[in-house]
Amino acid sequence: MTTDSPETTWSTAEEEIMEATYRALLEHGYADLSLSRIANELDKSKAAIYYHYDTKDDLLAAFLEFAVDRFEETVDTETGDEPSEDLEHVTEKLLPLQPDAEQRQLQAVLVGLRSQAVTNEVFREQFTQIDERLAATIRGIIERGIDEGAFRDVDPSRVAEHILATVNGAMYGRTTTDRKSAAAAARVSLASYIDSELRRRS
């Protein structure tokens, strides 16, 4: 179920800049992200960054790709036997019941970037594609489930959007509030919905 995307390659220098940007974003957030702060994290001069990128906007565009790649790596999912298991697998990837520090950090960075999509077209296009790909993956699993007779004859597109919205919303809540158990509760309820509403009654 892997939807392939171009995958840019990075020189070591560029990768170090991306990594430094990542750390600066984590510490200060997008609104307070400056080249000085990135340079600090990088342990090189501001001008060193300009040797590799023409403008701050260029750097940010590159970083957006970097972060999106990193996100889609973690989601990339093998296909199993049971469609309902595939669905659980993909929701666990997107919204782990117990996310580790790395997953939480990546989500925090992505939420910061994504909010820029409200005013910035380049960002909005990227996140449109991300959601499009995720929805397609989920839709594919549901379609397979219906074909195989494991799922009832629901509208795959609608249910896929429902699942994606729930997963996105729970993740959003998890990174922007202190409501610790809310995301997990949403996921559990979603799982029981999938099980009882989608799975064909025996």
Place this chain on the structure above:
Amino acid sequence: MTTDSPETTWSTAEEEIMEATYRALLEHGYADLSLSRIANELDKSKAAIYYHYDTKDDLLAAFLEFAVDRFEETVDTETGDEPSEDLEHVTEKLLPLQPDAEQRQLQAVLVGLRSQAVTNEVFREQFTQIDERLAATIRGIIERGIDEGAFRDVDPSRVAEHILATVNGAMYGRTTTDRKSAAAAARVSLASYIDSELRRRS
């Protein structure tokens, strides 16, 4: 089902500043929000703002309250007869099938503010409270539905978190992507879930 919150009052001058901040945020986004830009929208000098607010942070804290008040006004919901109708009513308020310009703008501003909750504690507390109140409202409707025998005996808290996450996620997607019909699809699927999974089978 109105959960009351303090409701600050604003002088006309303060309200004009809040309104100007609102417009500046809409145009430039949180990351590029400056006092000069607010003053521009206000048609007064920067120092005029400092007459009413000590620091930019003070102004932002006040604006956060202003925006949250405005949001909760639009959500405030009368209670009807049927719990399932109440649930539809509250989801329509939170995620209108055809949002008007004002609703879209307010959501855009809130998404911008909310992303700051990742790094800023004051913001995170506010959005924690918002979600807490919304979850409580939804949970209350479900509990009433179970009591009255209209709903099956589900875990009200879990289902409430599910609904809230879906609604939040769909709204988030709506304001940060170009996937025009996705939010509506999620809401329709959610409604059919509520109808068939929650409502007691006849």
Place this chain on the structure above:
DNA sequence: TGATACTAACCGAACGTTCAGTAAGCAATA
């Protein structure tokens, strides 16, 4: 006349960006 609600002018710091210069390394030539 004193409080209220401002404006104009300004401050130092930080911003994104540019520039001149340079150390290290490599490839070709003498």
Place this chain on the structure above:
DNA sequence: TATTGCTTACTGAACGTTCGGTTAGTATCA
């Protein structure tokens, strides 16, 4: 094998602009 020429990857200083914030002064009105 030493010299020359050129590239890569930087540094540090400086540019003009904008930032959040201040200060001194002023018009309005009770």
